[in-house]
Amino acid sequence: MTSTAPILADEPQDLEAPPPRRRPFVWSVIRGQPQATVGAVVLLAFVVVAVLAPVIAPYDPREKAGDVFEAPSSEHWLGLDDGGFDMLSLMIHGARVSLIVGFAAALVAMLVGGTVGLISGYFGGKTDITLMRLTDYFIVIPDIPLMLVVAAIWGRSLTNIILIIGLIYWTTTARVIRSQVLSVRERVYVQRTRALGAGHWRILSRHVLPQVAPLLVAITVLTVAVAIFAETAIAFLGLGDPTLISWGKLIENAFSRSAISVDAWWAIVPPGLAVVAVVLACTMIGRSLEDALNPRLRVGHLSVRRFRVREVEGKAL
């Protein structure tokens, strides 16, 4: 538990605290938490690799570079896959799709979840109840089957997969943002602004949103990890875009074209490890941000995968 930021504590005595300095605070968190730095460096490295993919990939990932399932050698560091394609080049190009899906879907989840959370927490009452019942449904619905159904109906393009993932994993964001907004809207300066005649839009955009924004970023980083998982799941179950190379698709290829029975571990291990690295990096960044921003929010950090989010305390639904 790191120090509570005065801006985010929800006790009235904090009114006497000095005025918030938002940006410096977030940066001090990142610098103060070594695991956040490690995560950021790893993530950045993968982003650079993805951006420079055509330049640094040693071979064209769509051109046969040798024998089927050729073992790793000095020419092909990670060997070749079932089609005789260079695994290293496939991995480098796969980073593009996996990261694009991860970030874009997390962005969709941020927009939907952030909006729902803001509206629900700020307006309260019937709006809140309706939106939270809807959120509850998305929390309990079987996520992977739903993604399969929607992918089967909408078709398998990259855009569709991003939308599907984003539109399923927004619930964590909505819940966390809502509970934060609930406390922010009761602060005296918000009520004063209201008394001065500010409209809902102005209060939300100028006073509430800036307060919850850092937390929103933290959760979105965690959602990136979930989205990358989801992409591997969709691809593994054969509903990914068949024309694109992604880490999920590589795992699927290795499985469905029996890399195991010929002991071609090099076709299976690398894509999984890449996912582990990116997911770990996102988890480290998101967790330390979340911890620093809101140590009192006792949602199970990693609850995103299976339970999504649910207040462990059972209080404040």
Add this chain to the structure above:
Amino acid sequence: MSGTDYVVKRTVFALMTVLVAITLNFVIFRAAPGDATSSLAKCRNCTPEFRAALREELGLDKPKLEQYWIYVKDLARGDLGDSFVTRQPVWQELRQPILNTLPMVGLGYVISIVLGVLVGVVAAWRRGTFLDWGGVSTALFFYSMPQQWFGLMLLILLGGVLPASGVSDPFIDFLDPSWWEVVLDRLEHMILPALTLGLVLYGQYALIVRSSMLEALGEDYIMTARAKGLSSWGIVRKHALRTSLLPIATLVALTFGYIIGGDILVEAVFSYPGIGLATYEAVFDRDYPVLQGAFLLLTLSVILANFVADLLYFKLDPRISG
């Protein structure tokens, strides 16, 4: 707010979620473009007349609102409809897969909970030591693995030792096995998929248990206990663990709501004929009644688990007042 109010409020919320679930389950599957007659593989070459007759037989020609009404009425009678593919009642279609799934996924969850609680308690007890750091890092590492990939890793490592697919040995009946041999055979087939689930999921329990233990260890009564000269393990076991059992108990209740849904990824890797695999096949067949049935069963069981968790929390913690 009094205790009764709390229970009533929770019940109303649970019932509302059930209603939302029933309605959205209908919307998702019926509002979708294309239906069983346009996408059934075996109906690719049928004549328009035959297709129309089939639509009528399946009740797809009626207005959507009427279809919804029929769906709700059937549900009220406990009728989940008939499968489009086999024409058997959905309940009958799902029964065997559910029976296959329950013990396997249950075993997996038990592994993850036991491992998670152990790691979480030890990490909190030895906070800041190498044990803490190592335990949490390992848990996070496993938690960051795609399930299907870790399943494949286990297949590579242990595939020769343990059965790699199916729910039982297809030839076991010829050997005239005793009941004990049947159970053993089932267990053998369960180990790899359950181990995959257990190891991939225990991280979340470890972290939640650790943080709730740390919170409990920071309380004043812990200091009192320490001042009394109790051993450090004694404090952890008798005082801290008791308090942090609360969130753990609710977490366990929540977890078990998901058992009935099985696990598509793990079941796909190990060709385990459970409910996950059945759902997966239903997606490709556009077998909407089966999908609707599976979705409904899972959502209901999760809602029920949430409800039980809320009540459990209320029961265990008298401070909760809704």
